[in-house]
Structure formats: structure tokens, C-alpha cells
Amino acid sequence: MNKVRIAVDVMGGDEEPQVVLDGIDAALAADADLEVLAVGPADIVEPFAEERERVSALVAPDVITMEDDPIEAVMHKRKSSIVLACRAVKKGEAAGFFSAGATGAMTAAATAYVTPFKYLTDTGEKRPIRPCIVSTIPNRAGGETVFCDLGANPDVEPEDMVRFAQMGATYARIVCGIANPRIGLLSNGTEDTKGSHFTKSCFPLMKQKVKGFAGNCEGSDFTSGNFDVVVCDGFSGNVALKAIEGTAKLLLHELKGVLLGSMGGKVAALLIKKSLKGLQAKLSGDSRGGAVLLGLRGVVLIGHGATSVEAVKNGTLATAQAVRSNLVEMLAASMDNIVR
Amino acid sequence: MNKVRIAVDVMGGDEEPQVVLDGIDAALAADADLEVLAVGPADIVEPFAEERERVSALVAPDVITMEDDPIEAVMHKRKSSIVLACRAVKKGEAAGFFSAGATGAMTAAATAYVTPFKYLTDTGEKRPIRPCIVSTIPNRAGGETVFCDLGANPDVEPEDMVRFAQMGATYARIVCGIANPRIGLLSNGTEDTKGSHFTKSCFPLMKQKVKGFAGNCEGSDFTSGNFDVVVCDGFSGNVALKAIEGTAKLLLHELKGVLLGSMGGKVAALLIKKSLKGLQAKLSGDSRGGAVLLGLRGVVLIGHGATSVEAVKNGTLATAQAVRSNLVEMLAASMDNIVR
Missing domain, CATH: 3.40.718.10 (Isopropylmalate Dehydrogenase)
Known part of the structure; x- marks a missing residue:
């Protein structure tokens, strides 16, 4: 190397x-x-x-x-x-x-x-790209979902979201080997009409400027495997990532209680302990060693x-x-x- | 009755x-x-x-x-x-x-x-309350966390958030029996200075008007047990709820794979199947039969x-x-x- x-x-x-x-x-x-x-x-x-x-x-x-x-x-x-x-x-x-x-x-x-x-804006102005944090989490389709921004920017403009999408797509191609990533805009429903004022103003721009844009996605799509890249502002991304981590912690905590409550359960606990730890680590958004600042x-x-x-x-x-x-x-x- | x-x-x-x-x-x-x-x-x-x-x-x-x-x-x-x-x-x-x-x-x-x-605004105007959807999810402290708005309003004003907090607190008292609920404002960190422009404009209002306001909380606090009520706009609430549901689905899916992969695991699977189903149902935000429109x-x-x-x-x-x-x-x- x-x-x-x-x-x-x-x-x-x-x-x-x-x-x-x-x-x-x-x-x-x-x-x-x-x-x-x-x-x-x-x-x-x-x-x-x-x-x-x-x-x-x-x-x-x-x-x-x-x-x-x-x-x-x-x-x-x-x-x-x-x-x-x-x-x-x-x-x-x-x-x-x-x-x-x-x-x-x-x-x-x-x-x-x-x-x-x-980058050059539509009006020909030079403007610095707003960096975004990107990472991946495992999904139910057996692959991984890229998501960004994970929390660098709590407040962004629709034009920033276009760049996040393009960066996320490139990350998906280069780092995850997904040839034609399907890009989703995080919203409160998958229908085109769903969203906040902010995501509704992002939607037409994404449609026009982002190759592979596949429409709105929702919170469940971080792990569904229906999208390869989930794009959101850093506030929503941070909330979602921490909600995902918290849920994993809760489930493993409850599961421990269930497993240790019975004799057979104790045997099962030993069997699956290692797999569960690995899964929790993957869900922390760290499956690739860390989140990249793009x-x-x-x-x-x-x-x-x-x-x-x-x-x-x-x-x-x-x-x-x-x-x-x-x-x-x-x-x-x-x-x-x-x-x- | x-x-x-x-x-x-x-x-x-x-x-x-x-x-x-x-x-x-x-x-x-x-x-x-x-x-x-x-x-x-x-x-x-x-x-x-x-x-x-x-x-x-x-x-x-x-x-x-x-x-x-x-x-x-x-x-x-x-x-x-x-x-x-x-x-x-x-x-x-x-x-x-x-x-x-x-x-x-x-x-x-x-x-x-x-x-x-x-309700009467600070300037004496009569204005209809914006209804919010409230529900509970189980937390690691063995109790449940109330959260609202779960998705009725993707876009709200800071003054609406004050009312969501007051409604959530009442729900926590009456329905969940929590005498003095600790109210958190969903943000991208627990420090007072964290947040988006929107949550930063909510923070002083919440501090002034919401009894039991305990500061900013984050996505992990839906399930941490550190707060009794998590208050957010309906967009973030919807994203978080679906991310939580999606994570539970992913974990149970992976766990099934782990359990069915070995002989001992199959025994364990039977043992814990029922508990896991119950947990998944609770995490769907439906532990109280449905979400109330307050x-x-x-x-x-x-x-x-x-x-x-x-x-x-x-x-x-x-x-x-x-x-x-x-x-x-x-x-x-x-x-x-x-x-x-």
C-alpha cells in the first residue's frame, strides 16, 4: 500500500x-x-x-x-x-x-x-461548501445506509442540502461501493407533498440537481434499506442518530433482563452476547471507524x-x-x- | 365505572x-x-x-x-x-x-x-391552541417517557412549543402518574447553548413559562429516563419516532438471524420471542393504545x-x-x- x-x-x-x-x-x-x-x-x-x-x-x-x-x-x-x-x-x-x-x-x-x-452558485458567486458529517449504519437489507449531515450544521439552506446529497452519494459510491445510490430527503412521510416548510423548499432543488434523487424518505429509512443515502439537516440527523443509539441501548438492556430471568436464558445470553455488542457498535454510526467530515x-x-x-x-x-x-x-x- | x-x-x-x-x-x-x-x-x-x-x-x-x-x-x-x-x-x-x-x-x-x-397571547389576543400528538415510550429507568409533538405539526412557533410542553406535562401527571415531570426541549445536545435557531428561540420562553422545565435534551433521551417529557416540533418527533421503530425492527431482525444460526440459539429464540414482541409493540409509541391528540x-x-x-x-x-x-x-x- x-x-x-x-x-x-x-x-x-x-x-x-x-x-x-x-x-x-x-x-x-x-x-x-x-x-x-x-x-x-x-x-x-x-x-x-x-x-x-x-x-x-x-x-x-x-x-x-x-x-x-x-x-x-x-x-x-x-x-x-x-x-x-x-x-x-x-x-x-x-x-x-x-x-x-x-x-x-x-x-x-x-x-x-x-x-x-x-462552489459557484447559480448567480456566479463563489461560496465555501458547508462541510457535513457523514457516516453509515447497517440496514435490514443486509447493506448499509449512508447518512448526512449527522450534526455539523443545525441550520442550513436548501442549497446546502443539495451539496450534502452530492457528497453523500459520492461517499456511497467510493467508500461503500454502491454504484448508483438512491438518495432520499428525510421528511415526515414518503409522499412528495410531505415535509416541513424547509424540506418542501429542498425537494424541487434536489429533484433538479441531485442525480439518483429518489424522493422523500422517513425516519424508518435509516435502517430500512429502501434508500442508500439519507440527507438531512444536522439537527434532525443528530436527533435521529442519538435516538437510534438510545433505542439500541434500551433494547439490549431489556433483552439482558429477559435473558437473565431464566435458566435457559442465561445460556442464550452467552450465545448472543458477542453478536449484540457488535450490532450496538455498528448502530452507533461508527461502523466505518468514525464519521467523515466532507x-x-x-x-x-x-x-x-x-x-x-x-x-x-x-x-x-x-x-x-x-x-x-x-x-x-x-x-x-x-x-x-x-x-x- | x-x-x-x-x-x-x-x-x-x-x-x-x-x-x-x-x-x-x-x-x-x-x-x-x-x-x-x-x-x-x-x-x-x-x-x-x-x-x-x-x-x-x-x-x-x-x-x-x-x-x-x-x-x-x-x-x-x-x-x-x-x-x-x-x-x-x-x-x-x-x-x-x-x-x-x-x-x-x-x-x-x-x-x-x-x-x-x-388561549390568550401575551398581547391579549385570543388564539386557538395548535393540537399536538402525545404518546409514551418505555425508558431504561423502567418507566416511560412522554413525547410530543409526534407529528401533527411539521412547522410550529416557539409559543406553540410552550403549550406542547404544558400539555405533555399534564399528560405525564394524569395518565402516567408522574407527580413532577421533568420537561426537556429536544435539541442536538444537552448544554443550554446547543440547538438550531428554532430551539434556541424556544429555550428562554420554555424557561420562563414551563413549570418543571429541565433544559435541553437529546435524541437519546427518548429512552434514557433522564427526562419525563420530551418536547419537539412534529417534524423532529415524527423522524425520531420512526427512527426508533426502525431500529427496533432492525435489532429484532438481526437478533433472529443470530438466534437461528445455532442450535442453542433456537432454544433461546423460543424463550425470548414473546418478550421481544412486547417490547417492539411498546416502542411503536402505542404502549397506551394509541397517541392522544391534545x-x-x-x-x-x-x-x-x-x-x-x-x-x-x-x-x-x-x-x-x-x-x-x-x-x-x-x-x-x-x-x-x-x-x-
């Missing part, structure tokens, strides 16, 4: 930095052509890099926490791991960046420092805050994979009116 | 009318003080009423289908079962109405014919379109229960500035 260097945020996620370090080691063991730029406090990243041939250190004395206001933090914590890693991608010191840090700060820093592509001039992946060694490994490898598959360039090439 | 007469839409739901008739019989058997006004085509409701002491017939030659435009249908299909049943409630010929018919048409007909309460001067319950004898029975009994508990009057009394 091509040699590729990925920046990994040692301070990302709710766990101890050691979890991230172990995840990096696991990724290095799995991919002989991977190099890692470990970004974080000197006392953590320097000894770690010292002892490893394929790791270098980028010292970031500051950290952005989940409690920080994203925009404020990105403006004022210039020496934070998230900001320095994004700048490293921009400068070409890393080909991509993975972090399980705060979604809002990741979006703000990546927008400011990795910078989005621009629309940028670089690869940025956001992992789940509640991270693990396995998740960091998968996220780092997925970031390298996105770089090698040339996702960013393919994306730009697949959208209309992109300005280089 | 008090004698109470409930109108039941024989044409409601995706199944044959016979399913509804069997459901009515089951409800009558369970509640000796229940009377039913069966609403539907003459050849169905007349012979049915003829043979039963506690059933009377209301002939409705027309029917509103899931494909009809709700407003159009309510305006033009004046002899439909939904319209005639709503008018029967208004005229006092029935104390409440249950149907598994189209949600949009039910909302439109109930608003037009059962009519909502009015804000009206009468009791209206909407059942799930994919109905069954058991669902019709539960829905009819739940409607009678709502009448007997004086839900409508309690609701009006609990809200500020209601005009009688």
Missing part, C-alpha cells in the same frame, strides 16, 4: 490518552505502510514517538474539551491538539486527521484550517467520544483508507461547479 | 374492518360500562350494532384513505367516518373517538370539528395504522379511560390563559 501519514489526536475522547496510544499501536501493527503524527502534550507524545520508528510527535500543550464553546475554543486555543492537527493537514505534514474529540470543535477547526472547497480540502474523521482501543485503531486505519482512495479529490470532481 | 360511549372508526387502519369489529367486541367484553358508536359503511355497522346491546351505528358512506390529502379530504369528504365521528364528539353523541386512520386527516378533522381550546375540546386517540384486534381493543379502552379521567378538562385547567 502507499505510505501515508495520519495525525491522531491523543487527547480526543472521554478516555485516558493511553487508550488512544494503544489504538495507534494496534493500527501500526495492522498497516505496515502507516505512519502516525501523534498530537498532544509533550510528556505523552514525545516519549511515545521516541520509542517507535513510524511515529513522530507534534506537541500541543492545550486541549479543547467537550464543555468548551467550539468557535471560541478554536479561536483562542491555538495550541490545542485539534487546531494544530488541522493545521498539520493543511500544511501537508499529515495526509489526514483522526480524533474522537468534540464534534463542534472538530468541525469549526477543520473549517477554519483545513478549509472547505468553494467538503474539506483534506481528510478529517471524527470518532465517537466514548472511545476504545479498537475504535482508535479502526478510525486511524479508516482515515488512511480515505486518503488512499483519494476521497477528497473524487468528491470535488463529482460535484457541480466546484472551484479549485 | 362510569358509563361512557366511544366512537370507533370501523374503516381506520390498514387491515380489514373485521379486525376493528373484533377489537370492539374485545373492548366491550373487558369493560362492562363501555358503549360503542361504530362509525362506517351501513352494511358493516348496522348489522354489527343490531346484534349488540351496547353498540349503536353511525353510517358513514365515505372513507378517507392514507393517500388522500388531509385538508382536502376533510373539506370534501363530509360523510367520511373520520369527519362524522369528530362531529359526533362535538355534538356529545360520543364522549371520545378512536381511529387507526391517517394521522394527518385525524388531526385536520379533529381541529375543524372537535375544535381546540383558545389541545382539543374532546378526547381523540389515533392508533397505529398497522393495527390488530388487540390494538383496537386497547385503543378503545384507552379512549374511555381518558374520558373518565377527565383528561381534557384537567389539561385546560393546567395551562395558563385558557379561554373557555
